[in-house]
Amino acid sequence: MTDRIKVLIVDDIPETRDHLSKLLGFESDVEVVGAAAGGPEAVQMATALKPDVVLMDINMPGMDGITATEKLAAEVPTTAVIMMSVQGEADYLRRSMLAGAREFLVKPFSSDELTASIRQVWTREKEKQSRFAPVVVAPEASRNGSGEPASVVAVFSPKGGVGRTTISVNLAVAAAQDGKRVALVDASFQFGDVGVLLNLNPRNKSIADIAGELQAGEQYDSFESFLVTHSSGVRVLLAPPTPEQAELISPPAVRQVLQVLRGENDLVVVDCPSSFNETTLGVLDEADLILTLLTLEITSVKNMRLFLEVCEQLGYGPEKIRLVLNRADSTLGIRVADVEHSIGRKVDHTIVSDGRSVVYALNRGVPFFLSNREAQVSQDIERLAKAVTGPPPTTASARPEKAAKVAAKNKSLFAWR
Numbered sequence: 001m002t003d004r005i006k007v008l009i010v011d012d013i014p015e016t017r018d019h020l021s022k023l024l025g026f027e028s029d030v031e032v033v034g035a036a037a038g039g040p041e042a043v044q045m046a047t048a049l050k051p052d053v054v055l056m057d058i059n060m061p062g063m064d065g066i067t068a069t070e071k072l073a074a075e076v077p078t079t080a081v082i083m084m085s086v087q088g089e090a091d092y093l094r095r096s097m098l099a100g101a102r103e104f105l106v107k108p109f110s111s112d113e114l115t116a117s118i119r120q121v122w123t124r125e126k127e128k129q130s131r132f133a134p135v136v137v138a139p140e141a142s143r144n145g146s147g148e149p150a151s152v153v154a155v156f157s158p159k160g161g162v163g164r165t166t167i168s169v170n171l172a173v174a175a176a177q178d179g180k181r182v183a184l185v186d187a188s189f190q191f192g193d194v195g196v197l198l199n200l201n202p203r204n205k206s207i208a209d210i211a212g213e214l215q216a217g218e219q220y221d222s223f224e225s226f227l228v229t230h231s232s233g234v235r236v237l238l239a240p241p242t243p244e245q246a247e248l249i250s251p252p253a254v255r256q257v258l259q260v261l262r263g264e265n266d267l268v269v270v271d272c273p274s275s276f277n278e279t280t281l282g283v284l285d286e287a288d289l290i291l292t293l294l295t296l297e298i299t300s301v302k303n304m305r306l307f308l309e310v311c312e313q314l315g316y317g318p319e320k321i322r323l324v325l326n327r328a329d330s331t332l333g334i335r336v337a338d339v340e341h342s343i344g345r346k347v348d349h350t351i352v353s354d355g356r357s358v359v360y361a362l363n364r365g366v367p368f369f370l371s372n373r374e375a376q377v378s379q380d381i382e383r384l385a386k387a388v389t390g391p392p393p394t395t396a397s398a399r400p401e402k403a404a405k406v407a408a409k410n411k412s413l414f415a416w417r
């Protein structure tokens with residue numbers, strides 16, 4: 001990386017500005033280009049200096065951080081704002097999210113947290129800018145508009161720890177129990193958990209073996225011999241046993257794997273990582289359906305909004321994306337209606353929160369769908385499985401109010417705003 005990340009610090013307290021400058025001074029890939037003491041100064045400096053990232057204090061006299069973020073979004077759209085806030089300001093966080101902040105840091109934060117979020121935000125912005133300059137409509141975008149049942153289903157979330165692996169595994173098991181031929185791919189190449197949830201021996205073959213063979217010029221029209229069969233009938237392509245081996249796996253290899261598996265199965269479930277990189281993008285492009293998971297947390301909601309924007313720019317039609325609210329009843333101050341309003345889309349499926357069944361199953365290495373079939377969480381999974389393996393709902397009957405709005409306003413496909 002030759003570019004340094006240009007950071008502008010905005011805080012009304014001089015000690016905080018100094019402290020942040022000093023912390024960032026230790027980072028060789030970060031350059032503090034300036035420090036502003038208030039909103040108007042921040043907007044002025046950002047316009048002149050074009051920083052990559054602005055660290056914005058939320059509470060400042062005069063123009064507050066939220067208003068300044070709104071102005072920045074309009075005047076310097078290439079700049080990503082990281083909002084800094086003290087605990088207990090949930091409402092502020094919500095408002096900053098709507099104003100366009102990309103990330104939140106709750107004070108006090110460690111220098112590791114600070115630099116990690118600067119780098120993450122910067123990488124995401126760079127990827128977005130280089131990738132989305134020309135808006136390309138992928139041919140895959142309309143694939144599942146044809147009425148065919150979905151065959152490659154990516155389980156994705158822009159945020160980790162929301163239940164992707166839990167849902168991927170149980171969804172695959174539910175479909176297999178329903179008589180479908182199902183492959184489950186652990187695309188969390190660095191830290192795959194699918195093998196753990198299914199209690200599979202990590203010495204089995206993994207996708208790294210396929211990648212190695214493909215690199216060596218081998219041709220395959222079946223990857224059957226690389227899959228491990230679980231007692232539920234699901235056939236699993238494991239993630240590599242060590243994180244280093246993840247680097248072997250190129251985006252074209254992943255696409256090839258999915259294309260081959262698509263031909264051999266009724267359903268291919270892919271447990272995706274939350275990092276939005278080339279490989280993940282390959283999976284999402286290849287998918288007929290993206291089950292996008294969210295929970296009732298402000299960060300989850302914020303990331304979802306950004307992800308939907310990205311999907312729109314990638315040319316994914318709204319029918320390619322389904323929103324799945326996991327742990328739907330574990331409300332911590334946010335209502336489903338608020339979430340839907342904020343992201344401008346209805347939640348398509350909900351999965352109940354059931355720590356007892358889920359964690360017990362996790363620790364035993366037996367999916368809850370098998371061990372606790374009666375539980376509500378299993379029934380929710382079954383409904384989800386039926387929905388993804390059955391024909392897609394027709395837009396008109398499933399979401400009449402939305403279809404009408406889209407038609408009437410001819411606005412963005414994802415947004416009601």
Ligand SMILES: Nc1ncnc2c1ncn2[C@@H]1O[C@H](COP(=O)(O)OP(=O)(O)O)[C@@H](O)[C@H]1O
Nearest residue numbers: 160161162163164165166327352353354355358
């Ligand atoms: N519906 C649910 N009810 C209760 N706990 C859940 C539920 N879904 C996931 N969890 C728990 O949340 C944690 C994260 O889930 P996991 O599937 O590993 O997330 P991810 O793959 O998105 O990182 C795990 O401890 C899991 O047991």
Ligand SMILES: [Mg+2]
Nearest residue numbers: 164165188193
């Ligand atoms: Mg996971």
